[in-house]
Amino acid sequence: xxxTGKVAIVxxxxxxxxxxxxxxxxxxxxxxVVNDVDEATAEAxxxxxxxxxxxxxxxxxxxxxTEAAEALVARAVKEFGxxxxxxxxxxxxxxxxxxxMSDEDFDTVIDVHLRGTFTCARAAARRMREQGEGGRLxxxxxxxxxxxxxxxxxxxxxxxxxxxFARTWAMELGRANITVNAxxxxxxTAMTETMPVLxxxxxxLRAGEPxxxxxxxxxxxxxxxxxxxxxxxxxxxxxxxxTGQAIGIGGDRLSLWSHPQQVALAYADGGWSADAIAEAWxxxxxxxxxxxxxxxxxxxxxxGG
Numbered sequence: 001x002x003x004t005g006k007v008a009i010v011x012x013x014x015x016x017x018x019x020x021x022x023x024x025x026x027x028x029x030x031x032x033v034v035n036d037v038d039e040a041t042a043e044a045x046x047x048x049x050x051x052x053x054x055x056x057x058x059x060x061x062x063x064x065x066t067e068a069a070e071a072l073v074a075r076a077v078k079e080f081g082x083x084x085x086x087x088x089x090x091x092x093x094x095x096x097x098x099x100x101m102s103d104e105d106f107d108t109v110i111d112v113h114l115r116g117t118f119t120c121a122r123a124a125a126r127r128m129r130e131q132g133e134g135g136r137l138x139x140x141x142x143x144x145x146x147x148x149x150x151x152x153x154x155x156x157x158x159x160x161x162x163x164x165f166a167r168t169w170a171m172e173l174g175r176a177n178i179t180v181n182a183x184x185x186x187x188x189t190a191m192t193e194t195m196p197v198l199x200x201x202x203x204x205l206r207a208g209e210p211x212x213x214x215x216x217x218x219x220x221x222x223x224x225x226x227x228x229x230x231x232x233x234x235x236x237x238x239x240x241x242x243t244g245q246a247i248g249i250g251g252d253r254l255s256l257w258s259h260p261q262q263v264a265l266a267y268a269d270g271g272w273s274a275d276a277i278a279e280a281w282x283x284x285x286x287x288x289x290x291x292x293x294x295x296x297x298x299x300x301x302x303x304g305g
Contacts, residue, residue, distance in 0.1 A: 001232045004029035007080040008235060009072050011063045011120060012090030014041035016189040017140070017224045019048070021087050024228035025235060026054030031080045035072060035090065037062045063090035063116035069123040077127065085136045085235040086124040088117040088162075095151045095194075106154045113158035117165060121180075125173060134177030138234050139166050141182040141246060146257055148292045163246050167259070170244030179243035181234055184257060185227035186220050186250030197296055216251030218297045226251055264288035 003025060013022040014036030026032045026049045034049070034056050036042035042058035049056040059075045061068035076083045092112050094105035121137050128135030144152050145159025166182040173180060186192070193202055201215045205223070215221045230249040233239050248255035266284035268276055 001028045001229075001236050001238070003085075003232065003235055006030045006084040006235065007033075007076050007082050008085035008087065009033040009035065009059075009076055009083065009120070009124070010087040010089055011035045011072070011116065013087075014038060014045045017185055017187055017227060018087075018089040019045050020187075020224035020228040021089060021231045022056065023049055023052070023054070024225075024232050025085070025087075026056055027052065028232045028236075030085065030235065032056040033072060033076045033079070034058045035061060035063065062112075063088075063120060064111040065115075066119050066123070069116070069119035072120060073123045073127050082131060083124060083127045083135070084133075085138065086120060087138045087140065087231060087235075088120050089140045090116055091140070091155075093152075093155060095155070096153075097151050098153050101153055109154035110158050113155065114161045117162050121165065121169065125169070125176075125178060128178050129173075129176050132176075134179075134240075136235050136239070137166075137169065137173070137178060137180040138231055139163075139180065139182045141166075141184045143184060143186060143248075143294055146184060146246070147294050150293065163257075166246065167244050174243065177240075179234070179239065181239075181242060181244070182246045183227070183230055183234070184246055184248040184255075185230075186248070187222060187224045187227050189224060200299075211251065213252075214297075214299050217253060218299075220248065220250035220253035220255070222251035230254070263290070 008025045008030045010018050010022040010032060012018040013034045022032050022034050034042050034045045039060045042060050046056045046058045057079050059072050061071055073083055090112055092109060094109050096105055117139055139162050141163050142159040144156040145163055149156050163182045166180050169180040188202060188205055192198055201211060201221060211222055227249045230247060246257035248257060264285040266280060
């Protein structure tokens with residue numbers, strides 16, 4: 001994948017998935033603006049990229065507000081003369097069940113994930129439209145936003161909203177040849193390390209053991225580098241016809257998430273009263289009620305000796 005001549009911003013790219021995205025883009029020839037709230041972390045990421053032969057600069061900013069978004073775009077233009085790709089990866093977690101979640105817990109996550117995606121995408125879209133040569137907005141979602149996640153009211157809501165952004169902005173920016181897609185990665189990062197179902201696979205990684213095929217295929221779970229190829233594809237000219245999509249990536253698995261749609265219909269002449277709905281529910285639309293949360297397959301039973 002040749003991204004020579006393209007300039008990319010990756011928010012939250014000091015470590016984890018964001019760093020993997022930035023390194024992948026740089027290895028494919030793009031010039032990259034690395035972003036993190038911590039200067040040492042951002043500079044270390046730039047050092048990794050340049051040591052491998054890539055080109056990158058660090059912009060230290062807390063993603064969320066307009067000032068940070070505009071500073072990121074301005075840095076890309078100042079250093080490299082243009083902007084072609086934005087990857088909105090920055091994020092934080094403040095996990096609590098609904099009745100224990102504070103206003104601050106909610107607002108912090110929404111500000112970084114949802115508002116930060118909005119402000120950065122707006123600033124990038126304005127620059128790309130001004131350049132008149134199209135561009136790529138790559139928004140980072142999560143399975144939590146697609147299916148829900150216990151204890152993640154704020155995060156699930158933000159990630160669901162981000163996929164909504166992708167669908168709306170794909171329509172709004174299509175005439176400017178700017179594609180907008182959401183990616184839904186699953187990878188071994190600090191954000192997934194607390195999930196009990198994934199603990200055995202983190203333990204294997206720490207022990208230097210290969211990820212078992214069940215994790216890589218059935219769970220679609222691997223390292224951050226396994227999710228990075230999708231970002232380079234979506235940043236490239238090869239993806240010019242791909243927009244408005246939510247695309248999953250992780251381990252050995254590439255997937256396409258469906259758009260929400262009506263899965264069952266029922267009609268009543270004159271409309272539906274509450275009593276009529278109650279009477280008909282189980283035999284009509286209620287028969288197709290949807291599940292919530294991730295439904296993960298069970299790992300294979302150990303083979304006895």
